[in-house]
Amino acid sequence: MGIIETNKLVFEYIRRDEEDNVEAIQRAVDEVDLDIKEGEFIAILGHNGSGKSTLAKHMNAILAPTEGTVWVDGKDTKEEEKIWDIRQTAGMVFQNPDNQIIGTVVEEDVGFGPENIGIPTEQIWERVEESLKAVGMYQYRKHSPNKLSGGQKQRVAIAGVVAMHPKCIVLDEPTAMLDPNGRKEVIRAVRALNDVENVTIILITHYMEEVIYADKVYVMDQGKIVMQGTPRDIFSQVETLKSYRLDVPQVTLLAYELQKQGIPLTDGILTMEELVEQLCQLS
Amino acid sequence: MSIIVNKLNYIYGPGTAYEVQALKNINLEINDGEFIGIIGHTGSGKSTLIQHLNGLIKAVSGEIYYNGEDIYDKDFDMKKLRSKVGLVFQYPEHQLFEVDVFQDVCFGPKNLGLSKNEAELRAFEALRSVGFPEDLFYQSPFDLSGGQKRRVAIAGVLAMNPDVLILDEPTAGLDPKGRDEILDQLVQLHEEKKMTIILVSHSMEDVARYVNRIIVMNQGEILYDQTPKNVFQHYKELEEIGLAAPQVTYIMNQLKEKGFRVDVNVTKIEEAATEILRALGRQA
Numbered sequence: 001m002g003i004i005e006t007n008k009l010v011f012e013y014i015r016r017d018e019e020d021n022v023e024a025i026q027r028a029v030d031e032v033d034l035d036i037k038e039g040e041f042i043a044i045l046g047h048n049g050s051g052k053s054t055l056a057k058h059m060n061a062i063l064a065p066t067e068g069t070v071w072v073d074g075k076d077t078k079e080e081e082k083i084w085d086i087r088q089t090a091g092m093v094f095q096n097p098d099n100q101i102i103g104t105v106v107e108e109d110v111g112f113g114p115e116n117i118g119i120p121t122e123q124i125w126e127r128v129e130e131s132l133k134a135v136g137m138y139q140y141r142k143h144s145p146n147k148l149s150g151g152q153k154q155r156v157a158i159a160g161v162v163a164m165h166p167k168c169i170v171l172d173e174p175t176a177m178l179d180p181n182g183r184k185e186v187i188r189a190v191r192a193l194n195d196v197e198n199v200t201i202i203l204i205t206h207y208m209e210e211v212i213y214a215d216k217v218y219v220m221d222q223g224k225i226v227m228q229g230t231p232r233d234i235f236s237q238v239e240t241l242k243s244y245r246l247d248v249p250q251v252t253l254l255a256y257e258l259q260k261q262g263i264p265l266t267d268g269i270l271t272m273e274e275l276v277e278q279l280c281q282l283s
Numbered sequence: 284m285s286i287i288v289n290k291l292n293y294i295y296g297p298g299t300a301y302e303v304q305a306l307k308n309i310n311l312e313i314n315d316g317e318f319i320g321i322i323g324h325t326g327s328g329k330s331t332l333i334q335h336l337n338g339l340i341k342a343v344s345g346e347i348y349y350n351g352e353d354i355y356d357k358d359f360d361m362k363k364l365r366s367k368v369g370l371v372f373q374y375p376e377h378q379l380f381e382v383d384v385f386q387d388v389c390f391g392p393k394n395l396g397l398s399k400n401e402a403e404l405r406a407f408e409a410l411r412s413v414g415f416p417e418d419l420f421y422q423s424p425f426d427l428s429g430g431q432k433r434r435v436a437i438a439g440v441l442a443m444n445p446d447v448l449i450l451d452e453p454t455a456g457l458d459p460k461g462r463d464e465i466l467d468q469l470v471q472l473h474e475e476k477k478m479t480i481i482l483v484s485h486s487m488e489d490v491a492r493y494v495n496r497i498i499v500m501n502q503g504e505i506l507y508d509q510t511p512k513n514v515f516q517h518y519k520e521l522e523e524i525g526l527a528a529p530q531v532t533y534i535m536n537q538l539k540e541k542g543f544r545v546d547v548n549v550t551k552i553e554e555a556a557t558e559i560l561r562a563l564g565r566q567a
Contacts, residue, residue: 047458048429095456150325176456179324179485181525206458209530245460250488250530250552257556263563272530276537283543283563 001074003168003200004036004059004090010067011054011223028054030223031068038167041194041201043211043231046220047245052172052204055220059170059202060090073167088117091161093171097153106148106156107132107141113164124163131162134197135189151182155189162193168200169193175207183207208235209249212270219244236268251275286313286336286368286447291345293331293503305331307503309345313447313481318473320490320511321483323500324525329483330373332500333449336481337368366395369445373452375436379424384410384435387424391443402442409442410435412476413468430461437465441472448472449481454489462486466493491515491529491550499526512548531555538562 011029014022028051036042046052057063058070061077070077072086094100103109107128114124132138135155140148145156154174161169171190175183187210193199203210211217217234219227221244227234234241235248238256248256255269263282269275288311295303305328313319313336323329334340335347338354338361347354349364372378381387388409392402410420413434419427424435433453440448450469454462466489472478484490490497490511497514499507501524507514515521518528518536528550535547535555545558 048456048461050458173456179525180487180527181324206456206462208459242460245458247459251534254531254534254552254555254559257552258559261556261560261565263560263565272534272537275534276541279538279543279559279563280541 001071002035003038003040003073004034004202005071006032006034006058006065006068008033008068009055009058009065009070011051011058011063012066013054028223029058029065032223032225034218034225036168036200036202038200039194039198040216041191041214042203043214043217044202044204044220045206045208045211045217045234045244045246050220050244051223052220054223056092056170056172056202056204059168060092061086062092084117088164089166090168090170091164091166093154093158093161093169093174095173095176097150097157097177100157100160101145101153104144105141106137106143106145109145109156110141110159110163113160117164127163127165128159131159132156134162134193135159136185149182150178151185154178154182154186158186158189158193162197162199166199168202170202170204172204173206174203175205175210183210187213208247208252212249219246231270232268234268235270285315285348285350287311287346287348288313288335289346289348291332291335291347292343293335293340294343295331297343305503306335306342309503309505311498311505311508313479315446315479316473316477317479317496318470318494319479319481320494320497321481321500322485322487322490322497322526327500327524328503329500330451331503333370333451333481333483336447336449337370338364339370362395366391366443367445368447368449369440369443371437371440371448371450371453373455375439375453376424376429376432379432379436379439382423383421384415384424384427385420387435388438388442391439395443405442405444406438409438412441412472413438414464430457430464433457433461433465434468437468445478447479447481449483451483452485453482454484454486462489469493487515487527488529491532499524511550515550516548 009029009032013026013028015024017023044052061083064078073089075082075086101109110128110131111124114127132141135158137155175186190201194201212231214231217231218225235252238248251272252269255265255275259265265278288309291306291309293306295305321329379387388406389402392405415434453465469480473480497511515528515532531549535545535549538545539547543562545562549555549558
């Protein structure tokens with residue numbers, strides 16, 4: 001069984017008027033089946049309102065399904081007594097780093113989670129150290145978080161999750177508010193956690209370039225999974241992606257335009273190096 | 284008609300332990316009808332600069348002239364400046380508050396002292412110019428999607444009839460299509476209403492595609508103020524200050540290193556495709 005598995009997951013937002021009568025029902029997640037294996041790097045794409053975040057919130061029991069089932073490391077998220085276990089297994093990182101940091105010193109902020117679950121002090125410091133090192137923020141451990149850049153703050157937020165020793169981290173648009181460097185720093189930290197620590201990563205993003213490293217990409221539209229495959233499979237389908245309000249990385253789009261002009265390139269080129277190499281062979 | 288910024292300096296927390304000089308001796312001239320991009324890493328002074336342009340922050344020293352008038356002059360009408368230089372903040376949808384979309388957009392013009400009719404007319408036009416669907420006019424702004432909310436917030440500023448529209452990362456958090464829609468709308472405002480547009484952005488690709496002039500900020504100073512092609516030639520320097528060039532610029536440089544005879548001053552996909560086809564001996 002995978003680390004995260006869903007079976008016909010449905011979630012409906014129900015809007016009620018002042019008398020508590022149901023005014024409208026919106027199906028945000030519509031019969032989604034997922035099977036995510038431990039150690040995988042998964043990316044989820046989809047336009048605003050496609051259901052990505054709602055789906056993500058099921059992965060650590062912030063939301064419980066309206067219908068269907070979610071298992072996190074084999075535990076059913078509907079069983080309330082397992083909620084704390086589930087949240088330790090699957091940590092969550094959100095878009096705005098400022099909303100996730102509470103400590104006045106970086107190392108205290110990272111230590112907050114482990115302290116909260118009663119880890120002995122000595123081990124807390126060990127965890128803080130290893131987590132900050134894992135995201136490349138150890139030299140800032142004595143700094144005040146509000147003096148850090150966006151990318152640094154977001155890495156501190158990730159360290160705070162890592163310190164809980166989760167098997168899986170769900171990141172909901174962690175780079176949306178960052179500048180190019182901040183984006184790179186965060187993605188590098190996330191990839192290192194996946195490669196080195198074998199933490200399962202579920203990355204939700206609107207930046208297509210961040211997806212090319214994933215093992216598998218899911219595309220959502222109207223609450224359903226409408227495409228799934230390797231980044232190369234997905235980004236080979238430029239027009240289909242556009243119909244879902246998405247895009248492909250600039251290099252993929254350039255290769256696609258060249259293909260349309262009759263240049264024989266392979267489908268779904270993902271990196272600059274690939275494109276340059278293929279063009280070199282042609283000339 | 285122009286904005287002239289002369290030797291502008293700004294310091295956060297002067298005289299405290301947290302004193303930071305956010306703007307250092309900024310000189311700038313913004314002419315009518317320009318489409319300008321401002322780029323710079325977080326904390327480089329972009330947002331501080333744009334908040335000076337409509338008088339939200341007062342400089343420690345230096346002057347700003349709006350159409351020849353000194354905005355720090357005692358008799359200067361700040362309220363008029365704020366309606367003429369419209370500022371759309373980051374995540375402007377957090378500022379929506381009215382019961383329905385239409386009321387929300389009416390709030391600005393009403394505040395200017397316009398009659399109800401006039402305010403409603405302006406709101407109507409503003410919502411139409413951002414391509415907001417009419418059947419959602421009387422929805423609560425909180426029930427809209429992210430992209431729609433953002434449009435409503437931009438319409439709220441447009442309803443003030445600004446001559447200059449400044450937007451601080453208007454596409455952050457939007458999906459690719461939503462990103463293109465908002466930016467295309469800006470192009471339309473620029474072309475049809477001859478509005479001056481200043482776009483603060485973290486997306487080098489967007490800036491390369493849309494603006495005529497790029498201002499690069501670093502540590503409170505203007506590092507470059509040139510056309511996109513000229514600015515992105517300095518991609519190595521840009522990387523040192525936490526920025527980058529569009530992906531296609533890198534591709535062209537790599538191709539050149541491999542012996543392709545391509546122009547490296549390329550910032551858009553279409554240009555890159557044409558250049559590569561030419562270098563391969565095929566015409567597009």
